[in-house]
Amino acid sequence: xxxxxxxxxxxxxxxxxxxxxxxxxxxxxxxxxxxxxxxxxxxxxxxxxxxxxxxxxxxxxxxxxxxxxxxxxxxxxxxxxxxxxxxxxxxxxxxxxxxxxxxxxxxxxxxxxxxxxxxxxxxxxxxxxxxxxxxxxxxxxxxxxxxxxxxxxxx
Amino acid sequence: xxxxxxxxxxxxxxxxxxxxxxxxxxxxxxxxxxxxxxxxxxxxxxxxxxxxxxxxxxxxxxxxxxxxxxxxxxxxxxxxxxxxxxxxxxxxxxxxxxxxxxxxxxxxxxxxxxxxxxxxxxxxxxxxxxxxxxxxxxxxxxxxxxxxxxxxxxx
DNA sequence: GCCGCATTGTTAGGTTACCTAACAATCACG
DNA sequence: CGTGATTGTTAGGTAACCTAACAATGCGGC
Numbered sequence: 001x002x003x004x005x006x007x008x009x010x011x012x013x014x015x016x017x018x019x020x021x022x023x024x025x026x027x028x029x030x031x032x033x034x035x036x037x038x039x040x041x042x043x044x045x046x047x048x049x050x051x052x053x054x055x056x057x058x059x060x061x062x063x064x065x066x067x068x069x070x071x072x073x074x075x076x077x078x079x080x081x082x083x084x085x086x087x088x089x090x091x092x093x094x095x096x097x098x099x100x101x102x103x104x105x106x107x108x109x110x111x112x113x114x115x116x117x118x119x120x121x122x123x124x125x126x127x128x129x130x131x132x133x134x135x136x137x138x139x140x141x142x143x144x145x146x147x148x149x150x151x152x153x154x155x
Numbered sequence: 156x157x158x159x160x161x162x163x164x165x166x167x168x169x170x171x172x173x174x175x176x177x178x179x180x181x182x183x184x185x186x187x188x189x190x191x192x193x194x195x196x197x198x199x200x201x202x203x204x205x206x207x208x209x210x211x212x213x214x215x216x217x218x219x220x221x222x223x224x225x226x227x228x229x230x231x232x233x234x235x236x237x238x239x240x241x242x243x244x245x246x247x248x249x250x251x252x253x254x255x256x257x258x259x260x261x262x263x264x265x266x267x268x269x270x271x272x273x274x275x276x277x278x279x280x281x282x283x284x285x286x287x288x289x290x291x292x293x294x295x296x297x298x299x300x301x302x303x304x305x306x307x308x309x310x
Numbered sequence: 311g312c313c314g315c316a317t318t319g320t321t322a323g324g325t326t327a328c329c330t331a332a333c334a335a336t337c338a339c340g
Numbered sequence: 341c342g343t344g345a346t347t348g349t350t351a352g353g354t355a356a357c358c359t360a361a362c363a364a365t366g367c368g369g370c
Binding site (some may be wrong): 026054069070089 | 347365
């Protein structure tokens with residue numbers, strides 16, 4: 001087992017840890033949004049991935065349909081999302097303008113906090129981080145689609 | 156507003172997104188651990204940061220003391236953590252050997268999944284990711300200690 | 311020494327997030 | 341058509357969180 005070159009395992013470990021700390025850091029801003037983490041996260045999917053059926057949204061959030069139904073109830077009651085019939089059994093959930101506003105405001109707070117943490121870095125370090133983020137996004141996205149079949153079979 | 160050099164804001168944004176996707180990806184393994192996400196996360200702090208008072212653990216998990224008390228109850232009932240008196244009002248919570256085992260097993264599953272996603276990358280990309288992880292860890296850690304005073308004042 | 315005040319946890323009681331089981335309705339397709 | 345798979349919701353329960361109130365202890369000033 002070679003280890004002279006950066007091992008995949010060690011890199012995975014450090015990335016994992018970094019991601020945990022990063023999100024723990026920025027999540028401190030979320031209290032100010034006035035809605036819960038679960039609702040915020042669902043809303044975020046709606047805003048960035050667009051309108052979804054309830055089932056798709058549940059899968060995206062790794063939650064069962066009844067749970068998502070109730071989260072959407074809460075979001076609707078606050079005017080942040082809306083149900084719309086697609087055919088007569090499935091529905092499309094989408095964010096309202098107010099939902100988008102609330103989400104973006106919270107997101108800006110998160111990013112601002114993260115930006116403060118990055119402010120002291122030299123430009124080339126920043127560039128390196130940017131490139132790393134892109135690599136990571138592509139790698140996890142690829143792994144998702146690969147394992148989509150797997151996961152479906154497993155449930 | 157300059158944008159020729161990689162802007163801090165844009166980089167923060169991509170890192171944020173990458174971290175979210177990364178954790179969403181690996182979290183799929185957690186169901187197999189048999190305990191809940193909240194318990195797993197608290198246990199992880201105990202294993203990696205060592206024994207803590209209940210209050211410190213609550214702060215680390217960004218949760219109130221009663222909530223943490225109840226999480227620790229659950230962990231104790233399963234033999235994964237243990238309370239120990241420090242003086243006669245404060246207690247030290249620590250992971251048991253079984254707690255450490257369970258945590259490490261889950262962690263290995265997470266890392267394995269992440270490693271699979273990284274497997275296709277060229278060695279130099281891996282090295283880049285490793286360096287990025289380190290940079291990030293240091294940057295967020297520094298920001299934490301800086302804002303510790305701030306946060307204390309705010310509560 | 312001791313008195314007040316801050317620190318540390320727990321109890322009580324409530325809300326929200328999540329689950330499984332059961333169901334209702336609709337769609338798709340032979 | 342009618343049967344089986346898909347899509348949501350209702351019902352009922354547990355776990356995760358909160359605030360308020362409290363009990364007990366530690367600690368610094370006098």
